[in-house]
Amino acid sequence: xxxxxxxxxxxxFVGEIIDNxxxxxxxxxxxxxxxxxxxxxxxxxxxxxxxxxxxxxxxxRYAQFGMRKLAVESEDLWMCTTCYECYERCPREVKITDxxxxxxxxxAKEGRMAEAHKKTALYVFKTGHAVPINxxxxxxxxxxxxxxxxxxxxxxxxxxxxxxxxxxxLKFCDMVGIxxxxxxxxxxxxxxxxx
Numbered sequence: 001x002x003x004x005x006x007x008x009x010x011x012x013f014v015g016e017i018i019d020n021x022x023x024x025x026x027x028x029x030x031x032x033x034x035x036x037x038x039x040x041x042x043x044x045x046x047x048x049x050x051x052x053x054x055x056x057x058x059x060x061r062y063a064q065f066g067m068r069k070l071a072v073e074s075e076d077l078w079m080c081t082t083c084y085e086c087y088e089r090c091p092r093e094v095k096i097t098d099x100x101x102x103x104x105x106x107x108a109k110e111g112r113m114a115e116a117h118k119k120t121a122l123y124v125f126k127t128g129h130a131v132p133i134n135x136x137x138x139x140x141x142x143x144x145x146x147x148x149x150x151x152x153x154x155x156x157x158x159x160x161x162x163x164x165x166x167x168x169x170l171k172f173c174d175m176v177g178i179x180x181x182x183x184x185x186x187x188x189x190x191x192x193x194x195x
Contacts, residue, residue, distance in 0.1 A: 042089070
């Protein structure tokens with residue numbers, strides 16, 4: 001890795017990651033990435049890294065070195081499946097998956113989010129679920145002796161309105177690019193987000 005200029009290094013990014021995650025996860029938990037010495041167990045155990053160019057270790061290195069732009073604007077950031085394999089196997093007990101989630105939150109606040117994640121957020125806005133019910137699921141539920149419709153927002157539309165209200169109040173729809181009137185994503189390309 002070569003730092004092209006001093007502006008590539010932002011020591012404040014280390015603090016930004018800790019500040020963004022400490023209230024939920026605790027400061028010690030979030031700052032665990034500072035203990036990483038780049039052994040590579042995370043990358044070696046990553047199922048996503050086996051089929052994509054995703055390198056967990058590289059994202060942690062960007063965080064450690066304060067390389068904010070590279071971390072936040074990286075498409076790799078969104079390739080993590082949050083399976084926690086890296087987290088469980090790290091010999092230094094770096095909370096890698098949670099660190100990635102914190103960096104994702106920073107990116108999302110700036111409107112940087114992978115298209116698949118935006119679509120999942122749209123499903124949540126439309127139905128209250130990341131994976132909405134379909135005929136196959138209804139059939140499987142019925143075969144198990146359950147009601148076709150689970151006792152969730154599918155059955156209780158008032159609860160869906162609460163979910164939508166929370167998403168609007170938190171300005172999550174604006175961050176993701178959900179048009180609340182049409183219930184569609186506003187078109188944006190990844191390349192547009194990194195300019």
